[in-house]
Amino acid sequence: MATIEIERLAKSYHVYQKSEGLAASIRGLFRRQYREVQAVRGIDLQLEQGEFVAFLGPNGAGKTTTLKLLSGVIAPTSGTARVMGFVPWHRDNAYRRRFALVMGQKNQLWWDLPAQESFRLHQQIYRIEPDRFDRTRDELTGMLQVRQLLSQPVRELSLGERMKMELIAALLHSPEVLFLDEPTIGLDVIAQHNIQNFLRDYQQRRRVTILLTSHYMKDVVALCRRVVIIAWGRIIYDGSLEGIIDRYGGHKVVSFQLADGQIPSDLGRYGEMLPEKPPRAKLRVERSVVTDVLGRILANHAIKDVSVEDPPLEQVIAEMFNQADDLPKDKLAEVPELLSEE
Amino acid sequence: MHTRPHYFRVLLTFLRNSLVRDMTFRANFLIDTISSMSWVFMNLGFYILVFRYTPTIGANTGWGKHEFFLFLATTLLINGVIRGLFLSNAIEFSEQIRTGTLDFALLKPIDTQFLVSLGRIEWSAIGPFACGVLLLVYSLFQVHYLPGPLQMVLYGFYLLCGVAIYYSLMIAMAATSVWLGRNKTLLDFWFYITNFSRYPMEIYTGTYGDPIRWVFTFLVPVLIAVNVPARLLVRPLSPQSREDWLLLPFAVAATLGSLIVSRWVFNRSLLSYRSASS
Amino acid sequence: MYARVATCWTILRISLEERLVYRGDFALGTLMRFLPIVTQMFLWMAVFDGAFGAGRGPGQQIAGYTCHSIIAYYLLTTVSRAFSSMPGLSSGIARDIRDGTVKKYLIQPIDMLTFLMLNRVAHKLVYYVVAIGPFALVFYLCRDFFPEHPGGLYPGWPDAATLAAYFASLLMAFLLGFLLEATLGMIGFWFLEVSSLLFVYMLFSFFFSGHMFPIDLLPGIWGELVRLIPLQYLAYFPAAVFLGKVTGPELTHGLLIQFGWVVFFLVAARTAFRRGVRRYSGFGG
Numbered sequence A: 001m002a003t004i005e006i007e008r009l010a011k012s013y014h015v016y017q018k019s020e021g022l023a024a025s026i027r028g029l030f031r032r033q034y035r036e037v038q039a040v041r042g043i044d045l046q047l048e049q050g051e052f053v054a055f056l057g058p059n060g061a062g063k064t065t066t067l068k069l070l071s072g073v074i075a076p077t078s079g080t081a082r083v084m085g086f087v088p089w090h091r092d093n094a095y096r097r098r099f100a101l102v103m104g105q106k107n108q109l110w111w112d113l114p115a116q117e118s119f120r121l122h123q124q125i126y127r128i129e130p131d132r133f134d135r136t137r138d139e140l141t142g143m144l145q146v147r148q149l150l151s152q153p154v155r156e157l158s159l160g161e162r163m164k165m166e167l168i169a170a171l172l173h174s175p176e177v178l179f180l181d182e183p184t185i186g187l188d189v190i191a192q193h194n195i196q197n198f199l200r201d202y203q204q205r206r207r208v209t210i211l212l213t214s215h216y217m218k219d220v221v222a223l224c225r226r227v228v229i230i231a232w233g234r235i236i237y238d239g240s241l242e243g244i245i246d247r248y249g250g251h252k253v254v255s256f257q258l259a260d261g262q263i264p265s266d267l268g269r270y271g272e273m274l275p276e277k278p279p280r281a282k283l284r285v286e287r288s289v290v291t292d293v294l295g296r297i298l299a300n301h302a303i304k305d306v307s308v309e310d311p312p313l314e315q316v317i318a319e320m321f322n323q324a325d326d327l328p329k330d331k332l333a334e335v336p337e338l339l340s341e342e
Numbered sequence B: 001m002h003t004r005p006h007y008f009r010v011l012l013t014f015l016r017n018s019l020v021r022d023m024t025f026r027a028n029f030l031i032d033t034i035s036s037m038s039w040v041f042m043n044l045g046f047y048i049l050v051f052r053y054t055p056t057i058g059a060n061t062g063w064g065k066h067e068f069f070l071f072l073a074t075t076l077l078i079n080g081v082i083r084g085l086f087l088s089n090a091i092e093f094s095e096q097i098r099t100g101t102l103d104f105a106l107l108k109p110i111d112t113q114f115l116v117s118l119g120r121i122e123w124s125a126i127g128p129f130a131c132g133v134l135l136l137v138y139s140l141f142q143v144h145y146l147p148g149p150l151q152m153v154l155y156g157f158y159l160l161c162g163v164a165i166y167y168s169l170m171i172a173m174a175a176t177s178v179w180l181g182r183n184k185t186l187l188d189f190w191f192y193i194t195n196f197s198r199y200p201m202e203i204y205t206g207t208y209g210d211p212i213r214w215v216f217t218f219l220v221p222v223l224i225a226v227n228v229p230a231r232l233l234v235r236p237l238s239p240q241s242r243e244d245w246l247l248l249p250f251a252v253a254a255t256l257g258s259l260i261v262s263r264w265v266f267n268r269s270l271l272s273y274r275s276a277s278s
Numbered sequence C: 001m002y003a004r005v006a007t008c009w010t011i012l013r014i015s016l017e018e019r020l021v022y023r024g025d026f027a028l029g030t031l032m033r034f035l036p037i038v039t040q041m042f043l044w045m046a047v048f049d050g051a052f053g054a055g056r057g058p059g060q061q062i063a064g065y066t067c068h069s070i071i072a073y074y075l076l077t078t079v080s081r082a083f084s085s086m087p088g089l090s091s092g093i094a095r096d097i098r099d100g101t102v103k104k105y106l107i108q109p110i111d112m113l114t115f116l117m118l119n120r121v122a123h124k125l126v127y128y129v130v131a132i133g134p135f136a137l138v139f140y141l142c143r144d145f146f147p148e149h150p151g152g153l154y155p156g157w158p159d160a161a162t163l164a165a166y167f168a169s170l171l172m173a174f175l176l177g178f179l180l181e182a183t184l185g186m187i188g189f190w191f192l193e194v195s196s197l198l199f200v201y202m203l204f205s206f207f208f209s210g211h212m213f214p215i216d217l218l219p220g221i222w223g224e225l226v227r228l229i230p231l232q233y234l235a236y237f238p239a240a241v242f243l244g245k246v247t248g249p250e251l252t253h254g255l256l257i258q259f260g261w262v263v264f265f266l267v268a269a270r271t272a273f274r275r276g277v278r279r280y281s282g283f284g285g
Helices: A022-030 A063-071 A115-126 A130-144 A159-171 A189-206 A217-223 A241-248 A265-269 A287-300 A313-326 A329-334 B007-024 B026-053 B065-099 B103-107 B112-118 B123-142 B149-175 B186-198 B206-219 B222-234 B242-272 C002-021 C023-032 C035-052 C067-084 C089-099 C103-107 C112-141 C160-189 C195-208 C220-228 C230-234 C236-242 C248-282
Strands: A004-016 A034-047 A052-056 A078-083 A099-103 A177-181 A209-213 A226-231 A234-240 A251-258 A272-274 A280-286 A303-309
Touching: A004 A063, A034 A063, A034 A078, A034 A234, A052 A063, A052 A217, A063 A078, A063 A099, A063 A177, A063 A209, A063 B103, A099 A159, A099 B103, A115 A130, A115 A159, A115 B007, A130 A159, A130 A189, A159 A189, A189 A209, A189 A217, A209 A217, A217 A313, A226 A241, A226 A313, A234 A241, A241 A313, A251 A287, A265 A272, A280 A287, A287 A303, B007 B026, B007 B112, B007 B123, B026 B065, B026 B123, B026 C035, B026 C195, B065 B112, B065 B123, B065 B149, B065 B186, B065 B222, B103 B112, B112 B149, B112 B242, B149 B186, B149 B222, B149 B242, B186 B206, B186 B222, B186 C035, B206 B222, B206 C035, B222 B242, C002 C112, C035 C067, C067 C112, C067 C160, C067 C230, C067 C236, C089 C112, C089 C160, C089 C195, C112 C160, C112 C248, C160 C195, C160 C230, C160 C236, C160 C248, C195 C230, C220 C230, C230 C236, C230 C248, C236 C248
Parallel strands: A052 A209, A052 A226, A099 A177, A177 A209
Antiparallel strands: A004 A034, A004 A078, A226 A234, A251 A280, A251 A303, A272 A280
């Protein structure tokens, strides 16, 4: 049995439609119009124990909604999900003891207290044995190098330090399944890197199952082999990182340098020129005609050096999202997560 | 491996953490205590004023000045507990439900209502509570009557019932913000309803008074909360009607009923919780 | 001039729309507002019962109030408060100062006091539209509590001149309430934490504006002290005017003093704002 099993999971919301203008506002006092918004439209997904999977998608695609469904914070409209055999939204204590959710945009630590006081509270709530609690806390604070910050009020910590504390709070009870929602959001590059390293080490040590959403491709590339892409509430890709390029990278990048160091002006006929420092040149070439173009270049010019590369992953995914964005144009406004960003 | 958390220890941790926080902001804590106590003193002043013009509240009700002060002390004790333990939590809960920050509470392997109701404790409520105790003792000496041990035990028990009734009403009201949206009036609403129990229930008589007494005794039993313990203490020996004695078992039933209904409303509200992103 | 009026109208309209969105708050808030009065009514009936037995004749008076007229007094203070109370005004100003929102009044060509005043007028107008129903109902049901006035327009109503004075005092109660609370809010320029101070003010206002009890109940020196401070003009004074407790030269005098307080707090609010802004920009925001 897989650790996480999701079948035809769907969640829709009623959203109050606010109308413009004074007259409409008065009418709204008496009669309200609601709309149905489908945040998740029937997804199927399976995660095996020990997998570290990235969950990608444009804003409002349904990533966070799915994570919330899996954490039992909200109940679905239809469909089923089981995590370690539990139905999340039944919120069994037994289930809640075995997973954790970390949200980069919400914090759970007491703002005015040192983090260790919040940790103590967690110890009581999760009923962690004192020696095990001490051991886990020391291990985590050691790995994240925040031991000396434990007695400082949370409000005095930097964003990155606070995120580390949030992670520790979530991991104190040694969850077997971990949901990470944008854990590196708003952090600087170094802090991001620290968190990535920690997550990788921790996952390798403990073999926990992790589902991660992130806007930073660096997180994903550093951590996950498997990627699930969701758009408009549906899963549109599930497979390896490299597979995305095979499937969605419709072109390759050919870069070369001519023997005479010149750049002929007629390169445009082979493909779209990409910016590059001379004497090298770079062309964006349709995948199907790469061999053909290479042959023609080799035939017409004396080549000093040539290489054919895949386009950068980030770019492929960005393009893919753009395509997805093009589908139902007005859908973006329908997702409650966006609507609430007034 | 225990799957149930140790609720009492969690409560102690709440108490401890809240105290640590209050002590970090000592000046604030002090001002809070003083300002809530000045509310008590101003109220006391008002009643002293009222009793300048009348010996009793209502004819032949037995609520003379010091009897009424015992009633007032009872109110202060119940309100002190409510304010200290639950009030800011209920407000916070209604806010969390609205802004979608309840998520973390729902993740914890502990009863959500417990966690939400007691998470932050206001130690400054000790001030008015202490005023209540002092007023109780002072007035007991003034009425020249010392209640027996059984009475004191019953008084304590019905105080707890009163707290439970108030708490149920408050948490149920906070939970409704899931459906009502921006529920800034929660606090007002709470004050308006409990306002009815500020005075002895005997004042609600006549064509309009009887229905009010009825509604706030049987439908929303806030009158029970203060009146039953206060009466137990104040008028134990005066001849009482059968109706009065029936209030005692009824208060227990009302307490249980309130707790059950509020629990139900609370759970319903969690089902409707949508967890909007920030 | 025209542009100024247009700006004002836009602010007013937007504020109106904003207020109308939260219907849940509204319906509840208006209904609930009368509940404390109901309790107060029963308390005073019980007090009169206690003092005089069950009879409620006109001769049975406490500090010049009969059982009926004291209830009428409480009902009238709800009207005064509907004009003079400014929920969230001072704390809103203090918050704007704290989080820097106040800068927008320094950058944009609108005067903060005018903006807030229009916002408040909208707030009040919407409230009156919703509240006039419940108010009319309650006053109709309680019409017998209002004492007869010699020469009154209608049973329970005073004569035209008194009524005019009453409306003038209500209008000034609104202005005074607004300016007083605005001035208090500006203390936020000097102290970051003003919520406790505001709480104390609310406490005082509740007891000594006449909201909790008619201030002529206060004996001796207390009564005289309370009459020296402006709070009575927020609730007690308009109600007393309506009930015919203040007449003749005393009435003119009272209205003039009320007006004096309005002017005083207008100057105070303006001065506080100017000085506060100077201090604020001195710190670099």
